[in-house]
Amino acid sequence: MTNDIVLPSTRIRGLNTPSISPAGWTLPPGYIHLGIAKEIGPALRELGVDPDPVIRDAGLDPRLFDDATNVIPQAALGRLLTLCVARTNCPHFGLLVGKRASILSFGMVGRLMQHSETVINALRALVSNLSIQDRVAVPSLAISGDMALFSYAVYRSESQSADQISDGAIAASVNVLRVLCGSAWHPTEVFLPRAIPVDSEPFRRHFRAPVRFNHEMAAIAFPTRDLHVRISGADPMLRAMLEERIGQLKGGSGSEFSDDIRRLLRTRLTSRRCSADDVAGLLAIHRRTLSRRLKGSGMGYRSITNEIRFEIARQLLEDTEVPLGQIAAALGYSEASAFTRAFRRWSGVTPTAWRTTDSLG
Structure with a gap:
C-alpha cells in the first residue's frame, strides 16, 4: 500500500503544493x-x-x-x-x-x-x-x-x-x-x-x-x-503575538469559498434555518455576491446545502440509532416522507435500506 503522506518539507501526494513545512x-x-x-x-x-x-x-x-x-x-x-x-x-x-x-x-x-x-x-x-x-x-x-x-x-x-x-x-x-x-x-x-x-x-x-x-x-x-x-x-503580549501570527496564516488561506460555506452550513443546518439570504448576511455580503462566488467554484447554494444534508444524514444513519423522523426534523424536513424522497434522490435507496446495509457490514 502506498503512503498518503510523506514527511515534512516534502509533498502531499496528489496536490501541486510547494515543498514547505x-x-x-x-x-x-x-x-x-x-x-x-x-x-x-x-x-x-x-x-x-x-x-x-x-x-x-x-x-x-x-x-x-x-x-x-x-x-x-x-x-x-x-x-x-x-x-x-x-x-x-x-x-x-x-x-x-x-x-x-x-x-x-x-x-x-x-x-x-x-x-x-x-x-x-x-x-x-x-x-x-x-x-x-x-x-x-x-x-x-x-x-x-x-x-x-x-x-x-x-x-x-x-x-x-x-x-x-x-x-x-x-x-x-x-x-x-x-x-x-x-x-x-x-x-x-x-x-x-x-x-x-x-x-x-x-x-x-x-x-x-x-x-x-x-x-x-x-x-x-x-x-x-x-x-x-x-x-x-x-x-x-504573547496573546497579541499569537493573534498576529494566526491572522497572517488566515490571510494567506487559499481555501475554496465553497468549502467555507460547507463548514458554516455543517454547524448550522441542524439547529436553525440556513437560507442563502441568511448565510449571505452572516458573511456580510449580498445574496447575489454569494451566488456569483459559488458559481465560480462550479456549485450552487442549493447543491451545497443538499450535499451537507446528505452528509449529516449518512453520519446519523451509520453511527447512531436516531429515528428517521428525528433525522428528518433535524435537517429541516416537515415530514419523514419528504426526507425519504430526498435521500432516495441522493443515494438511490431509502434511509432505512441505507441503515440496514450499513449495519450488515
Missing part, C-alpha cells in the same frame, strides 16, 4: 494537522498493540507521528481509527485518544487559548481559528440563557470513523476546559452522535457528567457562568 502552510479542505491524533500511538501501546504495523496498514508512515504539526488527510485518519478499533477490540478508542490530549494538542490555537483573557475568549479563538490546523471538525459555541453549548461537527464525513473523531474531539475539549477552569470542572451534559455503547462507563468516567448518545451533534453543555472565568497566567 506544514507548520507554515494553510491546510486544504479535508486535511488535518495530527494534533490530537498524535496520541493514537500511545493509546495503542497502552492497550498492548504495536502502533507501527497498524499505521502502515492505514497507508501512513509511522514517522509522521513524531511531530504533531505533520499533516494527514481525513480519509487516512478515518482508516487508521477504524483499524485501531478492530485491532484493539475497543469500541471507544477515539475517547482514549482524546483523553490523552492536552491544550497543546491544538497547536498554535491552543497556545492562544492559554493566553486568552477569559474562557469565552478562548473558546471563540478556537471557533474562529481552528481551520488553520483542522479542516475536518468544525467547532461552534452557542449561548442560551444560563447554558452554553460547545459543539463539534465532522464534515466531509464520507470517510470512516466520524464517531471516533467526534469522541476524541469532545474528550480533548473537556481536557482543555479543565485546564482553563480548573481540574475539578465538569460539564452539565455531553451529547455524542453515536449509538449507545455496550459499556458506557468509560465515557461517564472521563466526562464526569451524564452522556446522551444517539444525538444529532457532538457537544458539551455547561453553565454560562463558566465562560466568564479568567484564565490564570494569561500573557497579553
Whole structure:
C-alpha cells in the first residue's frame, strides 16, 4: 500500500503544493494537522498493540507521528481509527485518544487559548481559528440563557470513523476546559452522535457528567457562568503575538469559498434555518455576491446545502440509532416522507435500506 503522506518539507501526494513545512502552510479542505491524533500511538501501546504495523496498514508512515504539526488527510485518519478499533477490540478508542490530549494538542490555537483573557475568549479563538490546523471538525459555541453549548461537527464525513473523531474531539475539549477552569470542572451534559455503547462507563468516567448518545451533534453543555472565568497566567503580549501570527496564516488561506460555506452550513443546518439570504448576511455580503462566488467554484447554494444534508444524514444513519423522523426534523424536513424522497434522490435507496446495509457490514 502506498503512503498518503510523506514527511515534512516534502509533498502531499496528489496536490501541486510547494515543498514547505506544514507548520507554515494553510491546510486544504479535508486535511488535518495530527494534533490530537498524535496520541493514537500511545493509546495503542497502552492497550498492548504495536502502533507501527497498524499505521502502515492505514497507508501512513509511522514517522509522521513524531511531530504533531505533520499533516494527514481525513480519509487516512478515518482508516487508521477504524483499524485501531478492530485491532484493539475497543469500541471507544477515539475517547482514549482524546483523553490523552492536552491544550497543546491544538497547536498554535491552543497556545492562544492559554493566553486568552477569559474562557469565552478562548473558546471563540478556537471557533474562529481552528481551520488553520483542522479542516475536518468544525467547532461552534452557542449561548442560551444560563447554558452554553460547545459543539463539534465532522464534515466531509464520507470517510470512516466520524464517531471516533467526534469522541476524541469532545474528550480533548473537556481536557482543555479543565485546564482553563480548573481540574475539578465538569460539564452539565455531553451529547455524542453515536449509538449507545455496550459499556458506557468509560465515557461517564472521563466526562464526569451524564452522556446522551444517539444525538444529532457532538457537544458539551455547561453553565454560562463558566465562560466568564479568567484564565490564570494569561500573557497579553504573547496573546497579541499569537493573534498576529494566526491572522497572517488566515490571510494567506487559499481555501475554496465553497468549502467555507460547507463548514458554516455543517454547524448550522441542524439547529436553525440556513437560507442563502441568511448565510449571505452572516458573511456580510449580498445574496447575489454569494451566488456569483459559488458559481465560480462550479456549485450552487442549493447543491451545497443538499450535499451537507446528505452528509449529516449518512453520519446519523451509520453511527447512531436516531429515528428517521428525528433525522428528518433535524435537517429541516416537515415530514419523514419528504426526507425519504430526498435521500432516495441522493443515494438511490431509502434511509432505512441505507441503515440496514450499513449495519450488515
